[in-house]
Amino acid sequence: MSERPLPPVTALGMASLALIVAGGIYLSAHLPQHVPLGPAVALLAASALLLAGNIFALSRVRDFAWDRFFSVARWSLLAYAVIAGMILYAFLQDHIRGGTLVVLTLSLVVFAVHVPMLVGFTVARYAGSDVRVAA
């Protein structure tokens, strides 16, 4: 199967998710007690940087099946926004506030954007221009 070169979107996405998960584990291991936020902020920043890099790298790909990418990614985004919202609700229910809540919320935003991007990319990279699909 001949494939044109594409940026390493999946690898970068997984690295970004790994950083977010590491930050989540770090915060969860301390909650509900006070958490020193430095390491979590550093992990979040690195993850967000990878997300930005991934978006930039993908946006430079020419002749990509963008229609398919967005049609898949937007529904996936809706699903992961609901999941992220439920996780956030649980944190609010547990009276998590302040800097910890901000870091957790931003981590959930990165998670809820990056996973749909990976799903959309994986589907769109194999999309043929002659194919029409009903989701």
Added chain:
Amino acid sequence: MADTAISAPVVVPEAVPHGPPFERPDFDIVPRRGLVLVAIVAVALIAAIASNKLWPLTFFHVAGGAAWTIIDLFLGLVLGPIIGRMSIPARVEFTTRLMPKMVLIMPTVVTATLAAGWQLGLKTGNVLSSSPNHGWIVASYIVVGVMSILALGLLEPANIAVLFELKKPRPNPEVIERLMKRFIYCAGILGVMQIATLVIMTKLASS
């Protein structure tokens, strides 16, 4: 879980370049009727967390966790190798019937297990760093974290992409083969990691 919509079969004459034509059942990538059940589970989960009562939280954590573990173990260690040895037409038919259900089942059971589990851990005090079980709890975070990265970064995109490929008038068997390989390997690793989850959870439950 609601059935995948099966309508008139579609003939796929070129899915296997050198094989005989075979039929592929039509299907919905996301079974819409199943979304109603997912919504019911989500509402019940929110109610369980809001009530913060022991029984509903235990129910969601144990029922969701059992479903998650059993599905991963069975798919990764039993069904996965069997699917790998099936003929392509048989694999295609099996995939079109199984995968759409997995698109709804797995995120639902994982969300229910983790959300209820966190709340339960707070209620029982297991997640507190002063708890004697805290080390085991952190170990479970790490196992779940690794499983999440694999499931979200590799498994789910491959699952959805296979379904989109199968929806095409002329599915490319090489693409299906490549994505299914990714799916089967990931499912195998997740199955093995679920054994670690079983060790940790049974240790927590018995201490």
